[in-house]
Amino acid sequence: MSNSITEQKIKEAARKVFVKKGYDAARTRDIAEEAGVNLALINYYYRSKEFLFDKIILESIEAFRNNLYAMMNDPATNIHEKIRLIVENYYCMFEQNPELPMFMFHELENKNEKIINEINPRGIIHESVFEKQLIEHGKTQEEAKQVFLNIVSIIILPFLGKSFIKILCGVNDTGYKEIINKRKEEIPLWITTMFNL
Amino acid sequence: MSNSITEQKIKEAARKVFVKKGYDAARTRDIAEEAGVNLALINYYYRSKEFLFDKIILESIEAFRNNLYAMMNDPATNIHEKIRLIVENYYCMFEQNPELPMFMFHELENKNEKIINEINPRGIIHESVFEKQLIEHGKTQEEAKQVFLNIVSIIILPFLGKSFIKILCGVNDTGYKEIINKRKEEIPLWITTMFNL
DNA sequence: GTCTATAGCGCGATAGAC
């Protein structure tokens, strides 16, 4: 059977510990303690730290991808609504779990050969409804990629670089949150202005 | 004496290895081998892996900060020239050393307590010439921070997330480079359009 | 200053009892 309670508890604990510490700094002992199970059970259920990690990172990236994919391909929303939805969605995800973006980005750079092969090689933008809507607005395929890349950059970087921003702007945790929240309201307007949409 | 050839070789090797692998995955053996010196000499000169690392990361962040600080406070350049200079400068830095941004961002999130205290707590933007020039263009102090944050986001994120972008856009290394280079030309225009500068 | 040799520890993994 592949879904015992213990197995689930280990996976949830592993997600928490891996996301917080990264692969290298995470110890199987941390995961066992977080899950409240015996250390040996990790290897019993998941064979090795690396197999367990691969499951976690793949699930994280797939969840991110599918979520984005659904928003990009909803024929019922226009460009402006899509941008707003993407912002809302990522803010919600990252405010609940501020270490998730660094986890995904950092581990993706380390383990890219393994992971990239598991993902749809055509990309998320390619032939999406969002791309088509941008083309209807007079953008080329190449420009559509850059539009999308800027949306993602402006949303995600401040979550990736919390300490960086605190240094740049000379603020503490409270000031950081104010900046982040202020941006949230502005991003859709910035993007539409930037690309004349 | 604090500047023997061996000491220098160790520091250069350590920079290379730490930037490439990160603190946790880097081994002192890697550093010794890279430097072509005996393993024991690392502890002789730098006492421990952690002391050596602290020196490297602080130097990296200080170099980044000072470079940025100089560009932001040059009274001889206007806003548009500053934006172009910042873009040119970071592209040059990151194209030569693509792993540097992830190193700085990732380690800064891990070790932030230690490092943040070493940096000017007022921030880089605060009372800079760039801020003053933006205020002359009718922006508030808060808006000036967001302008700057967007410049940095749009420049750096694609270097932080090479694999991420390859997945999003469905491109290989060649396609990635094309996208990055195309952006370089567009960024100054995007920023000025976005903020009506 | 530089080397060899090794201490000492923490890690992932597993054997084997229950």
Place this chain on the structure above:
DNA sequence: GTCTATCGCGCTATAGAC
């Protein structure tokens, strides 16, 4: 399935010869 006990390795760090 779950536990205890432990193996074996690789790491950082250091003692001590040269």
